[in-house]
Structures are given as structure tokens and as C-alpha cells.
Amino acid sequence: MLPYLKPIGNLRRMTRRRTNPDFLNGVPELVVLKLLSGRAMYGYELVQAVREQSGGGLAFGEGCIYPLLHKLEARGELTSRRVQFGGRSRVVYRATEKGRGQLAEAVARWQDVAAAVTRILQGGRHENRSIA
Amino acid sequence: MKTEVSLEGLVGDLVRRGLPVEYAERAVAELEDHRQDLLAEAERDGLPGEAAESLAAERLGNTKTLSRKIVRDYRRRSFAGRHPWWTFVAAPLPTMVLAWAALILTIWGAAEAAKLVIGDWGGPIDLCKPNPPWVHPAVCALLFLIVNFGPTATACIYAWLASRGGHGLRWLTAACLPLALVAAILFFKVESLPGGHGRVMFGLMLAEPVKMLRLFTSPLQLTQLLLPLVAATCIYSWHQWRFRPRLRFA
Numbered sequence: 001m002l003p004y005l006k007p008i009g010n011l012r013r014m015t016r017r018r019t020n021p022d023f024l025n026g027v028p029e030l031v032v033l034k035l036l037s038g039r040a041m042y043g044y045e046l047v048q049a050v051r052e053q054s055g056g057g058l059a060f061g062e063g064c065i066y067p068l069l070h071k072l073e074a075r076g077e078l079t080s081r082r083v084q085f086g087g088r089s090r091v092v093y094r095a096t097e098k099g100r101g102q103l104a105e106a107v108a109r110w111q112d113v114a115a116a117v118t119r120i121l122q123g124g125r126h127e128n129r130s131i132a
Numbered sequence: 133m134k135t136e137v138s139l140e141g142l143v144g145d146l147v148r149r150g151l152p153v154e155y156a157e158r159a160v161a162e163l164e165d166h167r168q169d170l171l172a173e174a175e176r177d178g179l180p181g182e183a184a185e186s187l188a189a190e191r192l193g194n195t196k197t198l199s200r201k202i203v204r205d206y207r208r209r210s211f212a213g214r215h216p217w218w219t220f221v222a223a224p225l226p227t228m229v230l231a232w233a234a235l236i237l238t239i240w241g242a243a244e245a246a247k248l249v250i251g252d253w254g255g256p257i258d259l260c261k262p263n264p265p266w267v268h269p270a271v272c273a274l275l276f277l278i279v280n281f282g283p284t285a286t287a288c289i290y291a292w293l294a295s296r297g298g299h300g301l302r303w304l305t306a307a308c309l310p311l312a313l314v315a316a317i318l319f320f321k322v323e324s325l326p327g328g329h330g331r332v333m334f335g336l337m338l339a340e341p342v343k344m345l346r347l348f349t350s351p352l353q354l355t356q357l358l359l360p361l362v363a364a365t366c367i368y369s370w371h372q373w374r375f376r377p378r379l380r381f382a
Binding site for chain 2: 043
């Protein structure tokens with residue numbers, strides 16, 4: 001079964017999972033909104049951009065990007081249109097104002113979670129206030 | 133080409149699983165565009181024709197897996213998709229009750245509005261008094277519509293919900309069958325009794341299971357049983373026909 005979004009490289013390939021690993025919940029939406037806030041892209045271009053800009057650390061299942069794009073479009077976070085270029089046409093997506101707002105919230109949440117996890121991993125101080 | 137055939141088959145597969153045809157066509161059109169891009173990339177990398185096709189198909193993904201994913205994600209857009217048991221099993225009968233309540237309120241509201249506009253029109257029809265011959269059948273027809281409105285309107289709503297939300301016939305049947313069974317055991321009767329009295333009766337014909345089976349030999353009960361099912365089937369079929377697959381690959 002194809003992974004939806006998988007970390008590759010040093011991490012174990014979870015190629016048999018039906019969905020993202022739990023710790024990646026919400027990451028595909030965050031990544032897609034971030035990239036499409038910068039410029040409009042079509043599906044193939046977006047998959048390439050995720051791979052390149054993550055330094056090869058993340059990759060979408062090629063065909064699996066489309067249900068995510070359609071879901072975000074149904075929510076009003078993306079808009080799409082078919083454009084012609086180079087003798088062929090492609091459906092191009094870009095983030096809407098609502099999408100940019102959702103992106104800002106998601107980024108803030110991600111940064112909070114990442115900072116909290118980092119503190120724990122680096123051996124954060126534990127105070128047991130319940131013991132007198 | 134093999135992959136084009138399988139992608140074209142994907143449209144039919146998505147529609148069979150209950151997705152709206154226009155969405156299935158759109159999804160597959162975009163997958164075909166993506167396949168073309170993967171093919172162009174493989175050819176730029178110097179792969180020969182068949183090898184490039186094969187790599188593009190492999191990278192795009194297995195069509196069965198894609199189909200499952202597309203259907204699952206589409207259905208989960210709505211509450212009904214995320215909670216099909218609540219929507220299609222638990223909710224139909226309460227929805228039917230709400231439909232009746234809405235109808236009765238509408239009729240009452242219309243009658244009150246008519247009174248304001250026309251004035252007092254003499255009150256409801258008195259079945260005890262001699263009436264024109266059309267009154268009795270008209271009252272029966274009105275009662276038939278009222279009794280069957282709840283199950284039929286609810287079945288139509290669920291047919292629309294199932295066809296738009298990609299839930300397929302299985303969930304639609306789960307919703308409509310209880311509605312049809314309730315409709316079948318509903319009865320109404322208008323009687324003029326000796327002595328100038330009359331009565332209108334509504335109710336549920338509940339009895340031992342064997343006796344209840346005999347109800348279905350009555351034309352009226354059979355009609356009431358079939359009405360919600362036929363209405364739901366018509367709406368679902370019309371929706372599927374209206375948006376039947378048109379996509380063909382060159």
C-alpha cells in the first residue's frame with residue numbers, strides 16, 4: 001500500500017501503512033499550504049517541490065497528493081483552475097486567504113509542539129510540586 | 133495503453149463505489165496529467181518507451197490503492213462520511229418524524245394564513261354531514277399523502293445525501309429499508325358510522341409477525357412499502373445518469 005506521506009532516508013520506510021505515521025498527522029496539509037502560499041503549482045510540480053525543499057527527507061505518494069488537494073479545496077483553503085502551458089494543460093492550485101490563515105495557525109501549533117518535544121528530548125527539568 | 137485502460141477503469145470503479153461521476157472524472161483526469169509528467173521525466177532520464185511507461189505507472193501507484201484512498205478521503209469530507217452508522221442507520225427514523233412535524237406545521241401555518249387572508253371559511257370538513265361525493269376520496273388522498281410524506285421525503289433526502297457524498301447503495305439501502313417498513317405498517321381510515329358519526333383513524337399495524345406478513349398482500353400497504361424505495365431509487369439513479377462518465381482518453 002502506498003504511504004500518504006512518508007519520511008525517507010534515515011527513518012524506517014513505512015511503506016505498508018495505510019495512512020501517515022501518527023506523528024505526521026497534519027503535516028501534509030501544513031506542507032502543501034506552505035508551498036502553495038508561495039506560488040501556484042500543479043500536482044506533479046508540488047510533489048517534486050516537497051521532495052526538493054525537504055532535502056529528500058519527505059515525499060508524497062505521487063497519486064495520493066490529489067485527494068489532499070481536493071480536500072483542501074473543498075474546505076476553501078485552496079483554489080484551482082486549469083491552465084495551458086507548453087502545449088498541455090494542467091490543473092494548478094494556489095492557497096486562498098483562508099488557506100493562508102489556516103497555514104499561520106498550523107505553523108504556530110507546529111512550532112509549539114516541536115519546541116516542547118525538543119525540550120523533552122534535550123532532557124528538560126522536571127519539578128514534582130506534589131511532594132512536600 | 134495499459135495504464136490508460138486502468139485509469140479509465142478507475143473512473144468506473146470510483147463511480148461504482150458511490151462517488152459522484154464529475155468528481156471521479158476530475159480525479160482521474162488529474163492522475164492522467166500526472167502520469168504524463170512522470171512519463172516525460174522518465175524519457176528525459178533516457179529510459180526507453182516501455183520502461184518509462186512502467187516506471188511512470190509504478191510511481192503513480194496501484195489503482196486499487198488510489199481508488200480506496202480517493203473514496204475514503206472524499207467520504208470523510210462530510211459528517212455523514214465520517215459517521216455513516218449514525219447518519220444512515222440511527223438517524224433515518226428520527227428524521228422521518230421531523231419530516232412529519234415539518235409537514236404538519238406547514239399545513240397548520242397555511243391554514244392560519246388562509247384564515248387571515250380569506251377569513252373564517254367554516255372550519256374543517258364535517259364528515260358526519262352529507263358532503264359532495266368527491267369529499268371522501270379527497271380526504272383519503274390527503275391522508276395518504278400525509279402518511280407517506282414522512283418516509284418518502286426522508287428516503288429522497290437520503291438518496292441525495294448518498295449520491296452526493298459517495299456513500300453508495302449499501303448505506304442508502306440501510307437508511308431506506310426501515311423507512312419503507314414503517315411506511316408499510318402505517319394505516320389510516322376514514323369512516324362514516326351509522327348515527328351521523330364519523331372517524332379518522334391513524335396507526336401502526338403491529339401484530340404477530342405471521343399476521344403482519346399478510347399485510348403485504350394489501351395493495352395499499354404494498355404501495356406504501358414501495359413508495360420510499362422507488363422514490364429513493366429514482367433520485368439516486370437520476371443523479372448517477374445525469375453525471376454519467378463522459379471521460380475518454382485520446
